[in-house]
Amino acid sequence: MLALLTRDLRLATRAGGGFGLGVAFFLILCTLVPFGVGADTSALRPIAPGILWLGALLACLLSLDRIFALDHEDGSLDLLATAPLPLEGTVAIKALAHWITTGLPLIAAAPLFGLLLHLPAEAMPWLVISLLIGTPALSMLGAFGAAITVGLRRGGLLLSLLVLPLYIPTLIFGTELIRRAVASGDPTTPLVFLAGITAGVVALIPFAAAAALRVNLR
């Protein structure tokens, strides 16, 4: 299991692995937003949490098809399926690797980009906390979408269409957490829901994703 994780991380950081592309995309998005909505603090501040969450979500989406597609092309997926690892475990590890290579850099960069968008200082820790709790669910749901579309030639667009609706609850509770924390100082309810969704997704989605992978392997 650990071997698979280190291999995926190593592949992501080597040439052609696409590590850091997500953060670059995130930066571009945050740069473009003021051009679209105006640079006034009064315009940026209220939408900053939403933009940051959307940016993280889209940056995460960009790299989803890599989770299984490359391994499927070169035959590694067949070999992993015959390995003494349960396929559910393989799915979970690959989603974890995706989160470490995409989600964590985004979380680290988010406060910085928050400054660009005039996110109030008191919202910063909540931004990081909400992303930290919410993004694992994004990676895991993305792995499910990637497992469903792995055999398809033009799977990228379909992957977005399938996965984005699944992101809605996480997005809602993630941004609501920041909003309520700043407005009233009590983000308990969205925090609990966000954590609940992530826990449920991490516990159950590997089974659905592994089932989809088995269908696509045969």
Place this chain on the structure above:
Amino acid sequence: MSLLAVHDLAVSRGGLRAVEGVSFTLNAGEALILRGPNGVGKTTLLRTIAGLQPATAGLIEMAEDAVAYAAHADGLKGALTVAENLRFWAQIFGGEVGAALAAMDLEALADRPAASLSAGQKRRTGLARLLVTGRPLWVLDEPTVSLDAASVARFGAVLRGHLAGGGAALMATHIDLGLEGARELDLTPYRARPGRAEKPAGFNEAFG
């Protein structure tokens, strides 16, 4: 004792049975070569025994985690070196890398990234993975594709060593690997007859 026993197996592709009623056993030290024209279902049968797709009917008896599967794709990562590629599979399966590198004459290439290898060298790395798995039953689908004569001979020797060490091999190949006493099984007579089956293999049979 037998490593693999197949009873009355039917496998299907594209929602239709390809072959049915296939039975054989494979004991330690034995090799079985599948024959038959293109499209008869050799690959499908091998994938089914490797556990990559469900059998449509019949029974496959073997120990858990006994199969090492090698097919057209080698499962190599171009960004990793040959040794790193093999080491990964060694960690997954719990095997040994050094001997495998030596056996397939890959020691000189061990630190080269897999992306820079020729097709034949990639193939050799892919086959070295079989040794790394330490599994007794090798399921091989055209293992000698893109190998030159010397490499074929080398792989033949590796395969004989595997059989002598109590392993077994089930393969589809057109090339003589110099395996003495290897049995052959022609799948042509087992080609599935169209018609209604009790349990349809897929939509094409359910609506045929």
Place this chain on the structure above:
Amino acid sequence: MIDLGKYAGTVLAAYGISVLLLVGLVWHSIAANTRARRALEKQEGRKDA
């Protein structure tokens, strides 16, 4: 004709769009079914011949 009052446009638009969508769906269902039946009859006819 009944008098729809000041909301005439609203009500007619709602009915218009709904009827359009429903008719489109029904038409598509029937057309696809006819096409499938013809194609199947052609195939089965060829088999018998």
Place this chain on the structure above:
Amino acid sequence: MSIWEYANPVKFMRTSGAILPFAVAGAVVCTVGGVVWGFLTPDDFRQGSTVKIVFLHVPAAMMAINIWVMMLVASLIWLIRRHHVSALAAKAAAPIGAVMTLIALATGAIWGQPMWGTWWEWDPRLTSFLILLLFYLGYIALWASVEDVDSAADLTGVLCLVGSVFALLSRYAVLFWNQGLHQGASLSVQSGERMSAIYRYPLYLSMLGFLLLFVALVLIRTRTEIRRRRLAALQAREMRA
């Protein structure tokens, strides 16, 4: 004989062929009757003539949800019992559900324009239906994208399962996100302000009509799918021979 006999394609074609004329007749009578009757109802003292939109909006919204539930049940039957017709019925139902969702959304938006003063309001119910539409579209797109029908049936089945959970989850998330302007369910018995009979009966008829319309359409579309599968099977056998 068990109920599963009807999942056999030949049997399904025979049975559905016998039911179909009645379903079509019932659907036409009840839908046209309900909608026309609804159109002829007197104006509401608050909503004016826009109250007539209810006879389209409510049945469509009801069917939009029920059709997804039917797809979920059909998907479960396929995944558990492997009855091929069940998977095809789920596929056949999806476009009907998408159109019903679209009607509910369109009529809701048109009704909201004079009532709320805006074409679109991010009201929890409207938002939930928009999300439901996304799930329908994803499901339909997946069926259309996967060439191998056996894989497509399994993958869409799994997607329907996961999608159902997330559609429900989204519903509660949206409620949490925005408490809306939308009216409560108009027909609920416990609500004090119950809809008066002149509106209630045409609405019942219209709902029955939409239900029968769905039954008729899903039968037709399932028959279409069966014929397509039959054709593909014959061609596949020809290729193999």
